[in-house]
Each structure stands twice: as structure tokens, then as C-alpha cells.
Amino acid sequence: STLEQSDSVKLLGLELDSKIDFSEHTEKLCKKLSSRIGVLNKVKACLPVQQRINFYNSIIKPLFIYASVVWVSASSKECLTQILRLQKRAGRMILNAEPRAPSVPIFNRLKWLPFYIDSKIMKCAILFKRIQLEVPQYLIEQLKLNNSVNSRITRFCRLNFLTPRYKRKTEAGKTFTVTAIQEWNSLPVNIKKEANLKCFKNAMRRKYFNEQLVLSHFNP
16 A cells, blocks of 8 residues: 655654654644743742742743653754753843843753753663663663673673664664663763662753753753
């Protein structure tokens, strides 16, 4: 039978386009975010700051991070900047800041990280669970530790993953497997050795937040 050609298709809430650059997903995500941030703007006068933060965490933030381990690394800088702009807007609304107020101090005060950093933490959390053998078998086979292919025993062979070979950074180099492993392998050993997943995530958040404290602006 003849298959119909489609420019994009929705799969489990994720817009997959023919170029796999997630531009279609970004466009629809921005519309949803704008709508919910608009609601926050209407009700913020009736809510104290903590309740505004609760609104953000329950109604807005889930849109930023849903399936982000798939689409963030494959998206263009322009798309990420569009989405970050909306996260900044939400932060300014919560704190009643001026529309052009610097975003880094606002994020620091709210103890937020940019959504693309949260995505990195979620990716590395999957690899942490892989080391603990708490993921499906297909991920165990796909995410290979160095000691599974290297006969030489090294100090960190059980903590580092084998990065898959790829030809182009702009294509296969943007996939989950490649970007997640590169991010994991760059982590300090003490974070990789955390006792459990909760401690691991907290350690990663501290790492990125401490780095954020000295930033002057965000660069997706």
C-alpha cells in the first residue's frame, strides 16, 4: 500500500517533523507556554510569590521538561532561545520584575536552572540508573560501559560509557545516546559515585547552580 508523506506527526505528545529538528515541536510548545504564562499573568495579583512558584511548578514547568531528553539536544539554538525567553518571562512575572530585568539574578533568586540544563540532569539520571541496572534491557545494551569492551582494567572503566561513533555532530551527534554519554563522562567522579538517584540529582543541581552564580547571561 502507498504510504502518505507527512511533514510532521505527533507521537506521545512529541511533534516529530521530517527534518527531525523539532522546529514544529518548538512552535507548538511556545504557544502552550505562552497561554499558561498568560494565565499566570492574570492571577499573579491574587497570589503571593510562593503560590506563583507552585503554579509554575505544577502547570508550566512540566511543558518545559516533557520528553526534553529527546528534543533539546536536537533543537537549534534559535529554538532553545525562543523557549528560554518564555521561561525568563515566567520568572519575571513571579517576582514582579521589570520586563527587561536581567534573567540570571532572577533564576538565582528562584533557585531555577534553565530548562536545557534540567534536560541534561534528566539524561544523566538515566545513565546513573543504567549503572545500577535499573533500566530496560535495550538501554543496558545500547549504553555500554567502557569495561564491557575494554579488557584493560582502569580506575574509572565502570563509571564511564563508551561514546558511539558518529560522522556528523549536526546529525547523529545530537542523538540522546551521544549527548547523554558525553555529558556523563564529563561529570566529576564524586557525583557519579553518589549513593542513590536522589543524591545524584541534587549533586548535579548544585554543580550547575554554582556555575550559574557567576554567569552574566544564559547561552543555550
